[in-house]
Amino acid sequence: MKVLIIEDEKSMALEMESFLNKLSYNCELAFNARQAREKMLDQTFSFILLDLGLPDQDGLLVLKEARSCCPDASYIILTARGNVQDRIKGLDLGADDYLPKPFSLPELHARMQAIIRRKAGLKDNAIQIEEFTIDLSKRTVSCSGEEILLSRKEFDLLGFLLLNKNRPLTRFQLSEHIRGDFGGEDYDSNYIDVHIKNIRKKLSVFGSADWLQTLRGVGYKIKA
Amino acid sequence: MKLQTKLALFHSLSKTAIVILFILLLPLLVSSVVSGYTNHLLEEQKQKVLRNISRNGIDYYLAGDSSYGSYTMLKEEYISLEPSPPSLNLDNIFTSRRLIEGDTLTYRVLSYTFPDHGRKYLLEIGKTLGSINQYTYPLQRVALYVLISLVLITLLVDLIFTRILLRPLSRIIKTKILNRKFPFNEAPIPVNTSTTDFRFLDESLSGLETQVRSAFEKEREFTSNASHELMTPISILQNKLENLMLEEGLNENIQEKINGMMATLDRLKKIVRILLMISRIDNNQFLRSDEVAVQPMLHEIGQELSDQMEARNIHASVKPEPSISLHGVNRELIFQCIFNLWHNAIRHNREGGSIQISGRLLTDGAYVLSIEDTGAGIPASALPHIFDRFRKAGENTGEGYGLGLSIVKSITDYHGIRIDVQSRPGRGSQFSLHFPPDFTS
Numbered sequence: 031m032k033v034l035i036i037e038d039e040k041s042m043a044l045e046m047e048s049f050l051n052k053l054s055y056n057c058e059l060a061f062n063a064r065q066a067r068e069k070m071l072d073q074t075f076s077f078i079l080l081d082l083g084l085p086d087q088d089g090l091l092v093l094k095e096a097r098s099c100c101p102d103a104s105y106i107i108l109t110a111r112g113n114v115q116d117r118i119k120g121l122d123l124g125a126d127d128y129l130p131k132p133f134s135l136p137e138l139h140a141r142m143q144a145i146i147r148r149k150a151g152l153k154d155n156a157i158q159i160e161e162f163t164i165d166l167s168k169r170t171v172s173c174s175g176e177e178i179l180l181s182r183k184e185f186d187l188l189g190f191l192l193l194n195k196n197r198p199l200t201r202f203q204l205s206e207h208i209r210g211d212f213g214g215e216d217y218d219s220n221y222i223d224v225h226i227k228n229i230r231k232k233l234s235v236f237g238s239a240d241w242l243q244t245l246r247g248v249g250y251k252i253k254a
Numbered sequence: 255m256k257l258q259t260k261l262a263l264f265h266s267l268s269k270t271a272i273v274i275l276f277i278l279l280l281p282l283l284v285s286s287v288v289s290g291y292t293n294h295l296l297e298e299q300k301q302k303v304l305r306n307i308s309r310n311g312i313d314y315y316l317a318g319d320s321s322y323g324s325y326t327m328l329k330e331e332y333i334s335l336e337p338s339p340p341s342l343n344l345d346n347i348f349t350s351r352r353l354i355e356g357d358t359l360t361y362r363v364l365s366y367t368f369p370d371h372g373r374k375y376l377l378e379i380g381k382t383l384g385s386i387n388q389y390t391y392p393l394q395r396v397a398l399y400v401l402i403s404l405v406l407i408t409l410l411v412d413l414i415f416t417r418i419l420l421r422p423l424s425r426i427i428k429t430k431i432l433n434r435k436f437p438f439n440e441a442p443i444p445v446n447t448s449t450t451d452f453r454f455l456d457e458s459l460s461g462l463e464t465q466v467r468s469a470f471e472k473e474r475e476f477t478s479n480a481s482h483e484l485m486t487p488i489s490i491l492q493n494k495l496e497n498l499m500l501e502e503g504l505n506e507n508i509q510e511k512i513n514g515m516m517a518t519l520d521r522l523k524k525i526v527r528i529l530l531m532i533s534r535i536d537n538n539q540f541l542r543s544d545e546v547a548v549q550p551m552l553h554e555i556g557q558e559l560s561d562q563m564e565a566r567n568i569h570a571s572v573k574p575e576p577s578i579s580l581h582g583v584n585r586e587l588i589f590q591c592i593f594n595l596w597h598n599a600i601r602h603n604r605e606g607g608s609i610q611i612s613g614r615l616l617t618d619g620a621y622v623l624s625i626e627d628t629g630a631g632i633p634a635s636a637l638p639h640i641f642d643r644f645r646k647a648g649e650n651t652g653e654g655y656g657l658g659l660s661i662v663k664s665i666t667d668y669h670g671i672r673i674d675v676q677s678r679p680g681r682g683s684q685f686s687l688h689f690p691p692d693f694t695s
Binding site: 052110197200225 | 482485486488489490492493494496497499500506509510512513516517520523558561562564565
């Protein structure tokens with residue numbers, strides 16, 4: 031899946047590239063609007079990740095132009111500006127999502143996957159983990175045909191861990207995913223443990239949930 | 255006391271003093287004027303008589319007799335001319351009683367001795383005190399009336415004039431002091447006046463306002479720019495750490511260390527985010543035009559925080575006044591405000607404690623929402639500072655009433671909501687939001 035990262039902060043772009051490449055996305059980088067335009071004319075992209083604060087042109091203008099030249103791509107705006115007007119303008123101009131900086135890379139991945147699911151429609155999107163079937167589109171968890179009821183946040187956490195399976199996720203990343211960029215000064219993310227405990231309790235009625243691992247002093251990961 | 259009242263009082267008192275002084279002096283003044291005038295009159299009559307004698311001889315009056323006397327019909331004036339002993343020398347005016355035709359009357363008398371053809375004569379011209387004083391009383395009265403009316407007229411003119419004179423001052427007070435709200439966003443309107451002192455005052459106040467505003471704007475801009483500029487390096491650092499965490503073959507020890515760095519970065523990120531939020535509130539970037547139903551919002555916040563309450567085994571009881579809606583607020587901000595207070599009540603509670611959230615509609619339409627916890631409370635010495643940025647209350651380090659409450663304060667100030675804190679150390683604290691009646695009507 032081809033991704034164009036338009037971001038003037040080189041080290042930031044490189045980190046995104048390195049993360050996404052490991053998830054078998056195929057990344058191209060553009061550090062300004064001119065480079066971005068050239069690459070968009072040259073190749074077709076499934077995803078265009080766009081920073082609004084470009085040195086040579088306003089990102090919103092780039093978005094407008096890009097939408098007419100590559101209407102099939104999905105757009106995610108990445109910005110440190112973070113004011114409400116920009117968010118509304120960006121979404122109005124046809125961006126599929128908006129991620130204020132600083133964001134976590136697993137979160138970016140989750141958002142991209144959510145867009146893919148949304149665009150694919152309500153087809154089955156089931157992932158099998160041992161005896162459990164988890165459907166991210168329908169937001170269901172089942173075991174041998176029997177549905178397991180999880181709360182909204184519990185499912186959000188499980189889905190997020192699943193999308194980033196085999197990678198450690200810290201409590202901060204998990205907390206930010208279920209809470210968004212709000213929540214005030216919340217220095218302890220220990221309530222995440224409560225959710226995980228509840229998920230494990232609900233799952234273990236049906237089978238072993240050992241694949242949901244605790245990383246002592248760090249967080250959690252799904253091993254599959 | 256207002257300057258205008260003081261001036262009016264001063265004017266009235268000084269004028270009253272003048273009137274009283276005049277009333278006291280008036281009899282003295284009038285009588286001295288009258289007696290001076292009488293003396294002058296008597297002197298004139300004396301000169302007339304002497305002229306007549308020198309022109310026509312003394313027999314013009316004596317007509318052969320040894321003496322001459324004449325008086326007016328009511329004996330108000332008399333004149334007498336008679337020989338006098340040569341040793342007598344008189345030329346004076348005095349008050350004396352005279353017996354004329356059986357009537358004893360008090361006269362103002364001019365006595366004058368003069369020689370004529372080797373003999374000495376005494377001339378007396380008299381005027382009764384009654385006739386002299388007959389005008390003094392009406393004169394005094396008229397003078398008094400004229401004075402009082404003049405004083406009243408000047409007093410009125412004074413009052414009107416000071417009123418007009420001081421009008422720019424009251425306008426300056428009204429437009430520059432009473433009705434000005436920090437941070438003075440509208441440009442000041444100069445007060446029109448020809449009084450240079452007032453113009454100076456007005457210009458100084460406007461100048462001060464401009465200075466305050468530009469200083470405040472600089473601070474605001476700085477906070478906003480600094481926070482914004484900090485976000486990019488924080489972003490890069492966070493993503494680098496995240497990638498580092500995904501490196502193959504890291505041992506647990508290193509993972510834990512990276513996690514520690516992420517925790518610190520997370521804290522930094524939250525501080526910057528809160529500073530940005532506060533600067534956005536201060537920059538009026540939030541519209542206050544939403545209508546918010548309290549009960550569903552409390553329900554939503556409760557859902558949002560249920561995991562954190564569960565983690566610490568805290569029970570919340572929520573009793574808002576049913577079906578209360580708040581108008582003219584920003585939903586996001588009010589949500590954040592109540593969220594932070596509730597969150598605070600969780601963080602500073604004891605394990606297994608409880609939280610009481612209750613709403614009350616007062617008779618005047620004001621709405622009070624209070625959030626009470628069963629935590630350690632806030633020591634009285636720390637109470638005045640709990641809304642200050644970066645200040646921590648309580649002994650436990652690490653966690654504190656930090657920036658969460660300064661957001662709450664920014665939000666309540668921005669909306670004009672009053673916030674009260676009551677704390678009983680050891681038993682808990684209570685935060686109350688007082689929404690004025692115009693939020694509920």
